[in-house]
Amino acid sequence: MAFLTLLITWINIATNALGKHAFSMIAVLPGWLSNTIISAVLGVIILLLIKYTSNQKAISQAKDYIKANMLALKLFKDSLAVTFISLGKLFKGVFLRLGLMLKPLLIMFIPFTLIVCQLGLWYQARPMTTGEEAMVILQLAGEIGSPMPNVAIQPTSAMDVTVGPVRAVSNRQVFWIIKAKENGTHNLTFNIDGQQVEKQLVIGEGFKRVSLERPGQNAYDIMLHPMEEPLKSDSIIQSISIEYPDRISKTSGTDWWVGYLTVVSMAFAVICMPIFKVKI
Amino acid sequence: MNFRNKNLKLLVLAIFIVFAMPRQAHAYIGPGAGIAIMGSFWVMFIALLSAFVALFTWPIRYVVRAIKHRKAFAKSRVKKFVILGLDGMDHALTEKYLAEGKLPNLAKLRQQGSFHPLATTTPSMSPVAWSSFQTGVNPGKHNIFDFLTRDKQTYSIKLSSVDIRGPRRVLNLGKYQFPIGKSDIRLLRKGKPFWKTLGEHGVFSSILRVPITFPPEKFRGVQLSGMCVPDLRGTQGMFSFYTTKAEGDSEHTGGERFYVTKDGNTIKSDLIGSENPMLKDNSVMKIPFTVTIKDQDTADLSINGDTHTLKKDQYTEWISVEFKAAPGVKVSGICKFLLLSAEPEFELYVTPININPEKPVMPITYPTVYSTYLSKNQGLFATLGLAEDSWALNEKVLIDESFIEQCLELDNEREKMFFDSLDKVKEGLCVCVFDGTDRLQHTFWRDIDEKHPARDKDYPQDRNVIEELYKRMDGLVARTLAKCKDKNTCFMIISDHGFNTFRHGIDLNRWLEENGYLKLKDDNREAKNLSNIDWSQTKAFALGLTGIFLNIKGRESQGIVDKGAEAEKLRDEIIEKLSKLTDPNNGDSAIKQVYNALKVFKGPYKGEAPDLIVGYNIGYRASWETAVGQTTDAIFHDNTKAWSGDHCIDPSLVPGVLFCNRKIDTEKPRLMDIGPTVLDMFGVDVPKYMDGKALAVGDTNNNRKTD
Numbered sequence: 001m002a003f004l005t006l007l008i009t010w011i012n013i014a015t016n017a018l019g020k021h022a023f024s025m026i027a028v029l030p031g032w033l034s035n036t037i038i039s040a041v042l043g044v045i046i047l048l049l050i051k052y053t054s055n056q057k058a059i060s061q062a063k064d065y066i067k068a069n070m071l072a073l074k075l076f077k078d079s080l081a082v083t084f085i086s087l088g089k090l091f092k093g094v095f096l097r098l099g100l101m102l103k104p105l106l107i108m109f110i111p112f113t114l115i116v117c118q119l120g121l122w123y124q125a126r127p128m129t130t131g132e133e134a135m136v137i138l139q140l141a142g143e144i145g146s147p148m149p150n151v152a153i154q155p156t157s158a159m160d161v162t163v164g165p166v167r168a169v170s171n172r173q174v175f176w177i178i179k180a181k182e183n184g185t186h187n188l189t190f191n192i193d194g195q196q197v198e199k200q201l202v203i204g205e206g207f208k209r210v211s212l213e214r215p216g217q218n219a220y221d222i223m224l225h226p227m228e229e230p231l232k233s234d235s236i237i238q239s240i241s242i243e244y245p246d247r248i249s250k251t252s253g254t255d256w257w258v259g260y261l262t263v264v265s266m267a268f269a270v271i272c273m274p275i276f277k278v279k280i
Numbered sequence: 281m282n283f284r285n286k287n288l289k290l291l292v293l294a295i296f297i298v299f300a301m302p303r304q305a306h307a308y309i310g311p312g313a314g315i316a317i318m319g320s321f322w323v324m325f326i327a328l329l330s331a332f333v334a335l336f337t338w339p340i341r342y343v344v345r346a347i348k349h350r351k352a353f354a355k356s357r358v359k360k361f362v363i364l365g366l367d368g369m370d371h372a373l374t375e376k377y378l379a380e381g382k383l384p385n386l387a388k389l390r391q392q393g394s395f396h397p398l399a400t401t402t403p404s405m406s407p408v409a410w411s412s413f414q415t416g417v418n419p420g421k422h423n424i425f426d427f428l429t430r431d432k433q434t435y436s437i438k439l440s441s442v443d444i445r446g447p448r449r450v451l452n453l454g455k456y457q458f459p460i461g462k463s464d465i466r467l468l469r470k471g472k473p474f475w476k477t478l479g480e481h482g483v484f485s486s487i488l489r490v491p492i493t494f495p496p497e498k499f500r501g502v503q504l505s506g507m508c509v510p511d512l513r514g515t516q517g518m519f520s521f522y523t524t525k526a527e528g529d530s531e532h533t534g535g536e537r538f539y540v541t542k543d544g545n546t547i548k549s550d551l552i553g554s555e556n557p558m559l560k561d562n563s564v565m566k567i568p569f570t571v572t573i574k575d576q577d578t579a580d581l582s583i584n585g586d587t588h589t590l591k592k593d594q595y596t597e598w599i600s601v602e603f604k605a606a607p608g609v610k611v612s613g614i615c616k617f618l619l620l621s622a623e624p625e626f627e628l629y630v631t632p633i634n635i636n637p638e639k640p641v642m643p644i645t646y647p648t649v650y651s652t653y654l655s656k657n658q659g660l661f662a663t664l665g666l667a668e669d670s671w672a673l674n675e676k677v678l679i680d681e682s683f684i685e686q687c688l689e690l691d692n693e694r695e696k697m698f699f700d701s702l703d704k705v706k707e708g709l710c711v712c713v714f715d716g717t718d719r720l721q722h723t724f725w726r727d728i729d730e731k732h733p734a735r736d737k738d739y740p741q742d743r744n745v746i747e748e749l750y751k752r753m754d755g756l757v758a759r760t761l762a763k764c765k766d767k768n769t770c771f772m773i774i775s776d777h778g779f780n781t782f783r784h785g786i787d788l789n790r791w792l793e794e795n796g797y798l799k800l801k802d803d804n805r806e807a808k809n810l811s812n813i814d815w816s817q818t819k820a821f822a823l824g825l826t827g828i829f830l831n832i833k834g835r836e837s838q839g840i841v842d843k844g845a846e847a848e849k850l851r852d853e854i855i856e857k858l859s860k861l862t863d864p865n866n867g868d869s870a871i872k873q874v875y876n877a878l879k880v881f882k883g884p885y886k887g888e889a890p891d892l893i894v895g896y897n898i899g900y901r902a903s904w905e906t907a908v909g910q911t912t913d914a915i916f917h918d919n920t921k922a923w924s925g926d927h928c929i930d931p932s933l934v935p936g937v938l939f940c941n942r943k944i945d946t947e948k949p950r951l952m953d954i955g956p957t958v959l960d961m962f963g964v965d966v967p968k969y970m971d972g973k974a975l976a977v978g979d980t981n982n983n984r985k986t987d
Contacts, residue, residue, distance in 0.1 A: 066323055068656035071649055073330045075502055076704050078341065078484060083334045090327040098320045105317075277585070 004219045005230065011114065012226035019118030019209070019226075026122045026207045031252025034207075038119065039261050043268030044276075046108065051278040053104040059279040062100060066093035101280070116258065117226055121209040123257035125244035127202040128180040132245060133162060136199075138190060139238040140172040141216070148172065149193040149236060158186035158201060192236060199240040200228055213241035349482035355963025357979055359768035362702065363954070364760055365413075365490065365713035366753055367406060368721050368927060370778035371397040371935045377750050385758040386939060389773070393942045393978075397935035399950040400777040402880050403826040403893050404931040406507060406718065407441055409776035409951055410491040415471035416955035416970035420881030422471040424492060425889040426824035428907075433837045435810050437823060437909055439516070441468050441492045441508045444642075446557060456606050457560050465495045465642060470885060472967075474955030475499055475709055481964045484708035486701040489694065491713065491776075494665065496646035503646045504654065504697070506713055509665040511632040512603075512613040512641070513554045517664055519672045520630040522549055534671025540626065545573040547626055551583065551601060553613065553633060558606040565603035565611065573622045581617055590619040590628075593682065595689065598660035600636055612636040614660050618682060629677055631686075634663045654697055661693040668719035674921045683723065683922075684745060691716040695756060702763045709958060714756070720749045721779045725925025729781040733918040757939075764941065770961055770977065774954060775936035782926035784863065785903025785919050786870055788822030788894065789813075789911040795857060797850075800911060810909035816840065819850060820891075823909060825902045825928040827890025828854065835887075851876050851891055858894065863916055870900045870916075872930035882971075895930030902928065943978040 026034040069086040076082040128134050138151060151174045153161055164176030178188075180203040187198045199214045214228040215221035216238040222230050231237055246254040273280065346353060377383045378390065389395070401409045401419060403426065411424040419425050429440040443466045447459035469492045475485035479500025487493065491507030511517055519535035524542055540549045553565035569583035577592040588596055598614040605611050613633035620627035635644055637651035637660065644663050645651040654661065668687050672678040678686070691714060698712035724745035726732040757773065764771040792798035799817035813821060815831060815838035822828045830847055833839040841847050855874040863870050877889040894902070903917045927934045938949050946953070952972035959966050960974035 064656040064659075068653055070323070070327065070330065071653035071656065072704065073327070073334060075647070075650060075653055077334045078338070078345075079704070079706050080335075080338055081706055082704050083331065083338070087327065087331045091324070094320045094324050094327070097323075098317065101317065101320070 002217070002233070005217050005222055008219055008222045009230055012222065015114045015118055016226055018115075019121060023118065023122060031123070031207065031247075031249050031257075035123065035252045035257055035260055036264055039264035040268040042112075042115070042261070043265035044272055046112075046265065047269045047272055047276055047278050047280075049108055050101075050104045050280060051276060053107050055100055055103075056279050059097065059100050062093055062097040063279060066090060066097065069093060113223065114226070116261070117224055119257070119261065120224075121211060121227055122207055123247065123252050124254055125210050125212060126247040127204045127208045127210055128244060129205060130180050130183065130203060133177050133179050134245065135243045136164075136176040136178055136188070137241050137243070138174045139216075139240070140174065141236050141238045142172060144170065144172055148174075150191075152191045153178075154189040154191060156186060156188065158182045158184065158203060159188075188240075190237070190240065195236065197231065197235065197237055197240065199242065201242065202244075210244055212244060213239055215239050345482045352481040352483070352963040356961070357963065358770045358961045359707045360705065360764075360766065360770070361709045361958050361961055362760070362764050362769060362771045363709070363711040363958075364698075364757070364771070364773045365410075365711065366717045366773060366775050366937070367491075367713055367715050368718035368777060368779050369750075369753070369773075369775035369937050370721070370780075371937050372778065373746070373750065374937050377747065382747065382751055383754040385754045385761065386773075389757065389761065389771075389939050389941060393940045394938075394944040396938045396944060396946075396949050398774055398938040399948060400927075400931050400934060400936055401951060402875055402895075402931050403928060404777040404934050405825060405928050406776050407492050409936075410507070410713070411441075411469050411471070412952040412972075413774070413776065413954055414473040414475075414490060414493070415469075416474055416952050416966075416972040417471050418881055418883060418952065418971045419889065420883030420886035421969070421971070422469050422883075423885035423888055424469050425877075425893075426827050428824040429888070430810070430823050430829060432835060435813070435815065435821075435836070435838075437809050439508065440824075442466065442494055442510075443468055444510070444514065452560065455560055456558050458606075459557060463642065467492075467495055467497065473497070473499070474959055475501060475711070477959060477964060477967065478709060478962060481962065483962050483964070484705060486705045486708070486710045486712075488697055488701060488710075488712040489715070490711055491665070495643050498646060501646075501708070502650045502701075504650065505644050505665070507665040507715070509635070509644055509663055511634055511664050512611065513552070513633065515632070517632040517666050517669060517671065519632050519669050519677065520552065521672075521677045522547070522626070522628040522630070524626045534669070535675060535677065542573075542626060547571040547573070547628075551615075551630065551633070553601075553603040553611065556603075556605050558609055565605060567601055567603055571626070571628065573626070576623050579619055579622050588617070590617055592619050592622060594618070595682075595685065598634075598662075600638070600660065601633065611641055612639040613641075614663075618678075620677075620682075629672060629682075631669060632664055634667070637661060637663050654700075657700060658693070658696040661697070662690050666715070666719075668715060670719055670723050670923060673723055674923050680724075680745075680922070684720070687716040687720055691752075691756075695759075699759070699763065702760070709962075714753075717749060717753060717775070720745055721925045723922045723924065724749075725779065725781050726922070729783070729924065732781060732783055732924050733920050734922060734924045761941075769941075771941040772954070773937065773939040774951065776951060777927040777931070777936050778934035779925050779927050780898050780929060780934055782901045782919050782924055783899045784865075784870075784901075785917040786861070786896065786900055786906070787903045787912045787915050787917065788828060788906045789909075790913065790915050791858065791861065792820050792822060792828070792854075793911060794915065795854075797854065798911070805910070805912055808908045808910045812911065820854060822894075822902070822906050824890070825907055826894050826896075828892040828894065830891045832891075847891070851878075854892060858892075861915075863900075865916065868899070869897055871895065872897045872933065895932075896928070898929065898933055900929065901926045940977065945976040945978075949975050 069090040072086040148167055151165055159178045159181050162177050162179050166175040183204040186201045188201050190197045200211050202208050202210050211225055211227035213225040215225045216231045217233045250256050251260045378387050401412045407424050407427055408419050411422045415422045424440055426440055428437050431438055445464040447461045447463055449460040450457040451460055475487055476499040478485055485501035487503040489504055489506035494505035494509045496503045496505050521537045522540050524540055540547050548570050550566035550568050555562040556565045572580045579590040581588045581590050584601055595616045595618050600614050602610040602612050614636045615633045616631045618629040620629055635641055637655040640651050667690050673683040694714050701710050726734040727744050728746050789798055797820040799814040801812050801814045804812050818831050819841050820828055820830050830841050830850055831839045832841050832843045832847055858874050859871050861870045873895040875893040877891055881889055905912050953975050956966040956970050956972040957975040966974055
């Protein structure tokens with residue numbers, strides 16, 4: 001597991017560089033436009049990946065098999081036997097086709113998840129604006145019931161702590177509510193029994209890369225929140241997260257952006273299928 | 281099995297990855313997985329919906345049909361009727377091979393049921409005979425008397441079975457013209473196919489490749505049209521031959537020759553399509569292609585953005601080609617390429633460009649999606665009516681072996697669709713016609729006729745393509761019988777006519793000229809399509825393979841013969857003289873009988889028939905020149921072409937065959953009796969207009985019908 005987290009951490013260094021520069025246009029373009037452009041490019045890449053990693057001849061045969069049996073249902077509808085046989089063959093064809101798509105699906109799975117996680121940094125939340133409040137949650141490691149350490153946020157010109165720290169002993173969490181004061185990318189410093197740990201805080205307008213969480217040594221969390229270096233394995237902190245405000249948009253807003261990306265990339269892939277002669 | 285194991289592992293891994301991760305990951309794998317999986321789930325949804333609709337409505341449809349057609353249901357003596365049409369299977373030759381024990385499955389069928397000669401039509405040619413088969417009437421009622429007929433106004437030669445015209449109105453836009461409405465494609469065969477009558481009584485039919493069914497007509501069932509379906513260029517089959525050899529004619533009968541040059545090891549040329557209906561100047565559509573020669577036996581063909589490997593003497597698979605008619609408008613066809621020679625001379629044969637069954641530019645099936653179904657089910661297949669390219673063989677572009685291979689591949693395609701139809705149609709009628717029997721007998725009769733002029737001293741003495749063909753058909757019969765085991769299935773094998781040798785061609789127009797009935801404008805004897813005939817002095821002319829037309833006033837635009845007594849006298853006179861025609865080379869009688877159309881045909885269309893039908897004797901047929909409207913300087917011509925057998929002779933000399941898995945108690949069954957027989961077996965009254973009569977077929981395999 002330690003190797004996996006280390007591997008993902010290294011990969012994140014590369015994907016962060018890609019995410020920062022390749023997607024830098026997101027900062028200057030309207031959200032709908034940047035997401036549409038990215039979706040289109042991703043759709044084409046997906047298509048080409050499918051073309052070169054799948055057995056296109058077998059997929060074509062499976063599609064023909066499915067179509068033939070769909071048409072048999074229509075042409076010989078008066079025969080119950082043909083209806084049942086064609087239906088059985090239809091399902092066989094569908095599963096055959098699904099099976100043939102597994103290889104490209106598995107090949108695409110990790111890289112595309114990494115890319116989408118990078119996009120999540122841009123779209124999933126918006127930065128805090130000055131005067132706006134957000135909750136900071138610090139998850140402590142250790143057994144529930146064991147003594148809680150002293151935790152404090154170092155004062156900074158970027159924000160004010162308006163509430164907290166509030167301790168939830170039952171799930172070993174400490175909460176603050178902070179108020180943004182100064183635009184820019186800042187670091188919040190937490191003092192925990194003499195140890196100092198940092199978490200990035202982004203304040204400003206428009207699209208900026210926002211890390212919702214600094215993860216601990218959890219592979220999935222590290223992949224999903226790639227921007228900040230994971231907390232050390234011996235740290236008494238498991239994770240630190242900030243509940244940034246939602247971005248309100250049907251094309252590039254919180255949660256909606258990934259749906260839009262999915263639909264538009266699929267649409268572009270379908271449109272480009274005959275151009276690249278790809279069978280799906 | 282390897283495939284399954286590999287995919288099973290992948291499936292398990294995929295499931296593990298997806299379900300081992302929390303929900304947000306499900307959303308994040310969206311784009312890739314969505315594309316991969318969406319299509320399959322959509323298909324599954326549609327399939328379930330279709331199945332639900334089919335299952336839910338089936339009892340209702342069944343009950344309605346049973347009530348509506350209760351009379352036929354009650355009288356029906358079969359559940360399923362299967363007719364295997366073997367075009368041109370000869371009765372005498374079949375008897376010979378049966379006697380020699382070479383056709384064991386047909387022998388078994390004869391023993392179990394029956395075997396008879398099957399009387400063909402007058403004239404004995406496929407379009408006429410199969411039209412009588414499907415309508416149950418004589419040609420006077422279905423209007424098909426030959427492959428070809430004449431335009432009464434212009435005397436030009438035209439197809440007798442179908443008339444294709446473009447849309448009447450077009451929208452002009454710059455150099456383009458956009459058709460408004462559909463092309464007008466008319467089937468000129470009159471009458472009603474018996475499967476349409478069956479459909480009206482609730483019986484489903486699958487009709488595959490029966491000649492003269494283009495364009496397909498609406499009925500209860502599925503149909504793939506056969507003979508007379510044109511190629512993409514609108515012809516009955518135009519092959520292309522590309523060669524670096526400079527000599528030779530650019531025009532072949534049934535094909536075109538293109539001179540190409542080599543640039544290093546590369547040859548560039550164009551595949552020629554039809555005239556572009558979207559362009560005002562109607563220029564032909566072309567697809568550029570490049571052939572790169574690899575070595576003596578292989579080359580790469582690049583066409584339409586795809587590359588295909590050509591191997592010497594091996595046909596490619598069907599290759600889909602798309603001609604661009606206008607921006608966004610494509611015309612799709614299919615063809616096969618055959619590399620005849622790569623070095624030192626380059627020679628490439630391309631089959632006629634068939635209508636693509638997956639995306640047909642004109643309807644070749646009923647319903648239209650049936651051709652898509654067939655192509656998805658079994659892959660692309662030939663759609664051209666006369667798919668076996670005997671012209672390319674006649675013109676010596678194809679060698680014998682390549683032509684035989686082409687016929688075998690086409691028969692395999694046909695067998696796949698036939699057997700699929702046998703599987704799909706559990707109750708009803710299945711008809712499928714195989715043409716290979718006709719084409720191979722036409723082209724290889726020289727194998728069994730030692731006196732044939734087409735045989736030279738180097739002719740392969742021990743080859744017998746015809747015998748192999750009959751044995752192969754016997755194998756097909758065995759495979760078909762295995763699918764017709766049900767005791768309620770009646771199985772028949774029929775042929776539209778038999779076969780015999782074609783040693784000498786008779787130029788009927790020359791005979792008419794010598795006897796004072798036809799006058800040429802000048803001495804040009806190369807002119808085709810009746811173009812050099814002086815109509816003001818011509819009383820009669822020959823066209824097609826058996827017909828002589830009188831040049832009748834008021835019927836033909838430049839007619840000179842009164843249609844009453846003068847015409848009658850002229851008919852009798854020509855019949856008398858022509859019947860005595862003998863071959864000066866051997867003294868043999870060349871004509872068995874000449875038929876007066878007014879006497880042999882009855883029905884509303886007998887006036888459209890040639891006035892006289894010539895029944896040639898064995899060994900003779902209309903010359904190649906007569907068939908294309910040319911007049912030579914001799915009546916008799918040796919036939920040295922590969923096309924060495926024929927059936928366009930006197931009908932009494934070329935009966936077809938009738939096998940049945942039940943006893944048949946009729947003395948002289950005729951092809952036109954088959955339709956009425958099928959109707960009768962399904963409990964449907966035979967319509968009074970039909971000339972055919974229901975044959976007395978036993979109710980079971982061993983019982984004779986007693987009434």
